Amino acid sequence: MTAILKRRESESLWGRFCNWITSTENRLYIGWFGVLMIPTLLTATSVFIIAFIATPLVDIDGIREPVSGSLLYGNNIISGAIIPTSAAIGISSTFNFMIVFQAEHNILMLSFHMLGVAGVFGGSLSSAMHGSLVTSSLIRETTENESANEAAWPVVGIWFTALGISTMAFNLNGFNFNQSVVDSQGRVINTWADIINRATLGMEVMHERSAHNFPLDLAVIEAPSTNG
Numbered sequence: 001m002t003a004i005l006k007r008r009e010s011e012s013l014w015g016r017f018c019n020w021i022t023s024t025e026n027r028l029y030i031g032w033f034g035v036l037m038i039p040t041l042l043t044a045t046s047v048f049i050i051a052f053i054a055t056p057l058v059d060i061d062g063i064r065e066p067v068s069g070s071l072l073y074g075n076n077i078i079s080g081a082i083i084p085t086s087a088a089i090g091i092s093s094t095f096n097f098m099i100v101f102q103a104e105h106n107i108l109m110l111s112f113h114m115l116g117v118a119g120v121f122g123g124s125l126s127s128a129m130h131g132s133l134v135t136s137s138l139i140r141e142t143t144e145n146e147s148a149n150e151a152a153w154p155v156v157g158i159w160f161t162a163l164g165i166s167t168m169a170f171n172l173n174g175f176n177f178n179q180s181v182v183d184s185q186g187r188v189i190n191t192w193a194d195i196i197n198r199a200t201l202g203m204e205v206m207h208e209r210s211a212h213n214f215p216l217d218l219a220v221i222e223a224p225s226t227n228g
Contacts, residue, residue, distance in 0.1 A: 021034075021035065048082065051070070052070060052071065052080055052081075052082060053071050053072060054070055054072050055069055055070040055073075055082060056070075056073075060083070069081040069082060096203075099200055100200075100203060100204055101168075102196070102200045103200035103201050103203055103204035104204060105168045105171070105173045105174065106173045106174035106175070106176060106197075107164065107168060107173075107174055108174060108196070109174030109175040109176070109177070109193075110164050110167065110168075110173070110174035110175070112160045112163045113160075113161070113164045113174070115156075115157065115160035116157050116158070116160040116161030116163075116164055117161075118157060119153055119154050119156055119157010119158065119160060119161070120154060120157045120158065120161065122153050122154065122157065123153055123154025123157060124154075126153065177193040178193055178194055178197045179194060180193070
């Protein structure tokens with residue numbers, strides 16, 4: 001029996017490090033992107049936890065009214081947030097944001113919002129019914145057994161959603177149909193548009209009472225004269 005011994009080539013420390021980073025034998029693949037991602041995620045997670053526990057109060061509205069968002073200042077896991085007005089934890093905060101956003105921008109009557117809802121919910125419906133984000137309503141079938149799956153419907157929906165939010169940033173709001181129905185005598189016939197408008201205006205002025213003036217169209221009595 002003849003044995004052949006092959007001398008192993010010496011490898012530099014950098015070479016061994018590169019092989020370890022890009023090795024698929026590791027339990028968790030790291031890769032070069034992971035070299036940046038893993039320390040960044042660890043740092044961000046640590047800072048978030050510390051901030052969630054001990055962030056000081058913030059004058060978020062600029063009206064000398066400190067708002068707390070951390071656990072040490074009386075919040076719990078639902079009401080707490082790093083930025084006090086952007087708490088994404090808890091459905092209550094989400095609904096509050098949605099109602100106030102509707103009051104300030106009338107987003108329910110914005111075409112982009114409608115298309116965004118149709119796209120995202122339509123994509124969810126397609127996923128639930130067909131098992132994938134099919135787009136058979138937009139793309140003709142490829143063969144008799146399958147259709148091209150480009151996920152165009154939810155993608156276009158997300159685009160319109162982003163367009164809607166970006167539009168609101170420039171205060172280009174939804175259509176206004178308030179008090180648009182009147183009888184033969186000129187008296188307003190309230191529609192759901194008027195009811196939603198009054199309800200959301202009330203939510204707007206009540207969620208930050210010291211930052212808004214109560215709108216006159218919600219007052220139950222005539223506003224007093226300021227001219228004496």
